[in-house]
Amino acid sequence: MLARIGTDRSGAAPIYAVDDVFADLFEANARYAAVKHEVFPSGVARRSLAIVTCIDSRIDPLAVFGLVPGDAKILRNAGARVTPDVLRTLALAVAVLGVTRIAVVQHTDCKMESAPPGELRRAVEESVGTPLPDFDPLAIDDHTTTLAHDVSALLDSGLIAAGTVVAGLVYDLHSGRLSTVVAPRHS
Numbered sequence: 001m002l003a004r005i006g007t008d009r010s011g012a013a014p015i016y017a018v019d020d021v022f023a024d025l026f027e028a029n030a031r032y033a034a035v036k037h038e039v040f041p042s043g044v045a046r047r048s049l050a051i052v053t054c055i056d057s058r059i060d061p062l063a064v065f066g067l068v069p070g071d072a073k074i075l076r077n078a079g080a081r082v083t084p085d086v087l088r089t090l091a092l093a094v095a096v097l098g099v100t101r102i103a104v105v106q107h108t109d110c111k112m113e114s115a116p117p118g119e120l121r122r123a124v125e126e127s128v129g130t131p132l133p134d135f136d137p138l139a140i141d142d143h144t145t146t147l148a149h150d151v152s153a154l155l156d157s158g159l160i161a162a163g164t165v166v167a168g169l170v171y172d173l174h175s176g177r178l179s180t181v182v183a184p185r186h187s
């Protein structure tokens with residue numbers, strides 16, 4: 001049982017005691033480890049696929065794409081943006097881990113798209129109590145513009161091997177359906 005010692009600034013999110021803050025995870029892990037589970041022999045993406053998607057906890061990438069562990073590299077960050085570390089990771093995934101196709105998947109009802117301009121940076125500033133003029137949350141203007149930008153950033157990075165196919169998709173949280181916004185193309 002997790003010990004709550006307070007709530008965050010919003011009053012809605014619990015803050016847990018440090019000593020047992022991950023107790024629920026270890027309890028679940030003990031049950032997981034007690035059951036025999038298959039481990040694939042290598043970290044190569046069995047379906048040659050990498051997916052960049054958002055951290056939104058309502059998205060279940062394995063279920064949405066019909067995947068099982070071992071099939072794909074899944075990268076997640078706020079807004080599913082192509083950042084320097086996403087580029088670094090995908091360069092390695094393509095060069096070393098068998099990835100030949102990359103889907104950048106934004107989603108409907110994303111906080112990174114719906115927040116008014118400046119709100120995300122102000123939220124971080126307020127959470128740490130100091131101005132952060134250089135902090136860029138990489139908010140999404142609109143899916144079409146941002147996905148076109150990020151797909152081009154990937155293809156033009158010089159880090160992704162020629163022939164790797166990249167597309168920009170949007171996942172509708174409510175219908176569960178994917179749609180293509182930036183058609184698949186390769187460098």
Ligand SMILES: [Zn+2]
Binds near residue numbers: 054055109111
């Ligand atoms: Zn999101």
